[in-house]
Structures are given as structure tokens and as C-alpha cells.
Amino acid sequence: MKIAVLGGGSWATALVKLLTENLDEVHWYMRSVYALEHIKREGHNPNYLSSVSLNTALLHLTNDINEAVAKADVLLFVIPSAFLEKELENLTVSLNGKLLFSAIKGIVPESGLIVGEHFHYKYDIPYENIGVITGPCHAEEVAMERLSYLTVACSDENKASLLAEHLKSPFIKVKISDDIIGTEYAAMLKNIYAIAAGIAHGLGYGDNFQSVLMSNAIREMKRFIDRVHKMKRNINNSAYLGDLLVTGYSTFSRNRMFGNMIGKGYTVKSAMMEMTMVAEGYYAAKSAYLLMDKVNKKTKIPIITAVHGILYQGKDPKKTFEKLTEKLD
Numbered sequence: 001m002k003i004a005v006l007g008g009g010s011w012a013t014a015l016v017k018l019l020t021e022n023l024d025e026v027h028w029y030m031r032s033v034y035a036l037e038h039i040k041r042e043g044h045n046p047n048y049l050s051s052v053s054l055n056t057a058l059l060h061l062t063n064d065i066n067e068a069v070a071k072a073d074v075l076l077f078v079i080p081s082a083f084l085e086k087e088l089e090n091l092t093v094s095l096n097g098k099l100l101f102s103a104i105k106g107i108v109p110e111s112g113l114i115v116g117e118h119f120h121y122k123y124d125i126p127y128e129n130i131g132v133i134t135g136p137c138h139a140e141e142v143a144m145e146r147l148s149y150l151t152v153a154c155s156d157e158n159k160a161s162l163l164a165e166h167l168k169s170p171f172i173k174v175k176i177s178d179d180i181i182g183t184e185y186a187a188m189l190k191n192i193y194a195i196a197a198g199i200a201h202g203l204g205y206g207d208n209f210q211s212v213l214m215s216n217a218i219r220e221m222k223r224f225i226d227r228v229h230k231m232k233r234n235i236n237n238s239a240y241l242g243d244l245l246v247t248g249y250s251t252f253s254r255n256r257m258f259g260n261m262i263g264k265g266y267t268v269k270s271a272m273m274e275m276t277m278v279a280e281g282y283y284a285a286k287s288a289y290l291l292m293d294k295v296n297k298k299t300k301i302p303i304i305t306a307v308h309g310i311l312y313q314g315k316d317p318k319k320t321f322e323k324l325t326e327k328l329d
Contacts, residue, residue, distance in 0.1 A: 015078065
């Protein structure tokens with residue numbers, strides 16, 4: 001089985017690190033020729049997780065997405081959702097017959113869909129050939145080889161198990177799931193809640209409030225996911241609650257960092273300019289709000305509504321959170 005990792009960021013680097021410990025070759029596509037040449041010479045990604053040593057003898061590096069796709073059976077997409085469709089416009093090689101896994105935590109702006117649904121509806125990829133790689137896990141802790149857990153989801157559990165075996169290591173445990181839609185929506189929603197946690201911190205709310213916010217967030221997440229994809233799932237499992245907690249509380253969370261800046265008085269534009277990585281929750285807040293407005297306006301999503309109002313409607317963070325506190329329990 002030949003695997004290609006598509007993307008050049010932190011998670012792409014972490015996945016390449018794990019895969020090269022279990023495979024004889026890994027294809028890696030990224031746009032930056034500078035980064036590719038640096039990796040070939042120095043064995044490190046100069047832009048992300050630069051402390052990670054990469055086994056270049058096992059890497060086939062390219063800035064041609066068609067070359068990477070053509071040579072692989074399994075494609076791991078780690079391109080930020082805001083830029084995914086633009087990258088795919090350059091694709092001339094067919095995705096049919098390939099097994100696609102997304103490690104992207106967001107919604108594709110052009111379609112308003114999570115990545116798995118986008119591939120299914122726009123590119124006619126059957127769901128049994130689509131999967132999700134999710135946490136709870138930060139790429140930075142993978143780089144430090146701290147014990148971490150991943151979840152690989154696919155409607156075909158044999159395919160999920162196959163990829164899971166290639167991601168395991170002494171410090172990585174991998175579980176499988178058949179809830180491809182639910183786990184991907186959870187991965188998208190937790191970024192919105194992490195922005196909320198960051199805003200609260202920036203405004204001066206303490207740990208007591210943060211615990212209430214996260215408690216309400218997991219229940220709001222369940223209402224949202226059940227509305228868009230009803231099936232039997234335990235929302236307290238690591239892929240849902242665990243991923244929410246690590247993203248909402250961790251200092252590694254760029255979405256929490258983004259929200260913290262908003263809470264401290266940054267404008268949305270200035271906060272985005274300060275970020276060195278994409279805060280997926282910014283785009284997700286708009287898509288999630290509009291989706292629930294379309295699907296069922298009666299579904300209670302006060303946290304998403306508050307974040308959307310601050311980011312897209314220019315509402316004052318302090319006043320918005322004062323009103324939000326009255327809606328939480």
C-alpha cells in the first residue's frame with residue numbers, strides 16, 4: 001500500500017513522521033519548493049515542527065499534486081479547508097479508486113460541507129472510500145513523542161484498521177470508528193468552542209466558567225451532530241469530548257489563541273494577521289451557524305451563535321458573553 005500525505009503544515013509533518021516509522025516509502029506533496037529543498041538537505045520542515053527529524057531516505061517529495069496522487073493508493077489530506085478546493089482545481093489525476101482520509105478540521109467554504117461530504121458529493125467518491133483522522137491529539141505533542149491517541153474513522157472498518165496500523169507507534173495509540181460524519185463534524189465544531197474558550201479567557205473569565213462552557217459545549221455538539229447525522233454514538237468518547245477538551249484548554253490550540261486575542265480586544269482582521277497558522281474555527285463558525293439555520297432553527301446552539309455574532313456581525317465580545325452566561329447551565 002502506497003500512501004501520500006498532501007499538505008505541508010504541522011499535522012502533515014506529524015503524520016509523515018509516524019508513517020515513515022511503519023512504511024518503506026511515503027509520498028509527500030506540499031506547495032513550498034523552499035520547504036521541500038530544505039527537507040531534502042536538512043531532514044527538517046523549516047516552517048512547522050522544525051525539531052522533528054525526518055527520514056528523507058523514505059520520502060518522495062514533490063510540489064506536484066498530480067504526481068503524489070498518481071503514485072499513491074491512499075491519500076491523506078492535511079490542507080486547510082479554506083484552501084482545499086483551490087488545491088484540487090490543479091488536480092487532473094482521477095481520485096476514483098483511491099482511499100481518501102481527511103485530517104482537515106473544518107468546512108469547505110465553497111460547498112459549506114465537511115471534507116468527507118465534499119469529496120462524496122462533488123467528486124462522487126463512495127463513503128466506503130472516505131475516512132477521517134482525528135484526535136484528541138496535538139501535532140506538537142506527537143513531535144515531542146508524548147503519549148497521544150488518534151481516532152481513524154471509516155464506514156468500512158477494515159480500511160480504518162489498515163491505516164490505523166500504519167499510524168501506531170510506542171507513543172501513539174489508535175482507535176477506529178465507523179462514525180465518519182459524526183467524528184468529522186465534532187472535529188470541526190470543537191474549533192468553534194475553542195475560540196469561545198479563548199474569548200472567555202481573554203475577557204478575564206476563570207476556570208470555573210471555562211468548565212461550565214465546556215460542559216455546555218459538549219451538549220451543544222451532541223444536539224448539532226444528532227441533527228445533521230443521527231446514529232448511535234457516545235458523545236463522551238475521546239473522538240468527541242476528548243478532542244473538545246484538548247482543543248479548548250491546550251496552549252497549543254491555535255483556535256483558542258485566536259479567541260484569546262479577540263477577547264483581549266483585537267479585531268478579527270488583526271488577530272488573523274497575527275496568526276502563523278490557520279484558525280479553522282473562524283471559517284467553521286460561519287458554516288455551522290448557516291447550516292443549523294437552514295436545517296433546524298429551533299436547535300439550541302447559543303455558543304456557536306455567540307461566536308458567529310462576534311466574528312461576523314461585529315458584536316461586542318464582552319456584552320455577547322454576558323448574555324451567553326445567562327443561557328448556560
